[in-house]
Amino acid sequence: MPELPEVETVVRGIAPHLKKRRITQVELRRADLRVPFPKGFKERLEGAGITGISRRAKYILIELDTAETLVIHLGMSGSLMFREAPFKKHDHVIFTLDNGKKLIFHDPRRFGLMDLVKDTKTHKLFAHLGVEPLAEGFNSVTLGASLKTRSGPIKTAIMDQKVVVGVGNIYASESLFQAHISPLRKANSLKKSEISALCEGIKNVLELAIKSGGSSIKDFVQSSGKPGYFQHSFEVYGHTNKPCLCAAKHGILKITPLVKKITQQGRATYYCNNCQK
DNA sequence: AGATATTCCTGGAGGC
């Protein structure tokens, strides 16, 4: 479910409520998510003080005073919310804080995961991750270098967390639309100017989405329980067979360009073959 | 090595 803007929205939503609190109780309502919980998960967390909350790629990082970091990935359908009992179906983990508040991890599809790690730089989940798209290190030079060796489609490349983190299926289509680049282009065929445009497209789309509290298609909710509203700003995602925005920009055309839906790597891609080349 | 297909899981939507 959540891509970078949604995870960032969750982090911003829960951070003020977690800051300087202590975890007093952890209830695991099943033995695993996508993977088993690490050994001693509950015991290692209970009593730990929270010293920081941040995000790396699509992972939520909760730093503890035990020299460990609680890592949470929301997968496709995960959410974190402060709620009270009664618990619902798919409420898999309940963290109780020293002020009595309960942070509930809810994840119907169970593609999420949790781990406790000593060093998030070298840990297996993080070692291969590429650059953060909203950090200094992401620019047309670094993106160009990663794309140089890739002959697969550009859409697949920007969704690869080794190239740039946080861009998922929605924002890949939206960024390419912004940059006027076809998702079918071979990644290593992009010109310098196109790589720059793609960089800007990715940054703009992600930043705007964060400002909107993320996108809610099916079940994404912020930690407040409210949906995000960036889905109303989608320009191609989900717009199958609707007129592309370029129709208006370029005046009356003989044939109105329509947004196409295709499949790449088993995932839906939306684009306009009139304005994306 | 790099590209592509498959897999994990549940629920909602749409077809018949």
Add this chain to the structure above:
DNA sequence: TGCCTCCAGGAATATC
């Protein structure tokens, strides 16, 4: 109403 198939914000793994 019910049953069936397909599809969904991710990403590791297997296969070519």
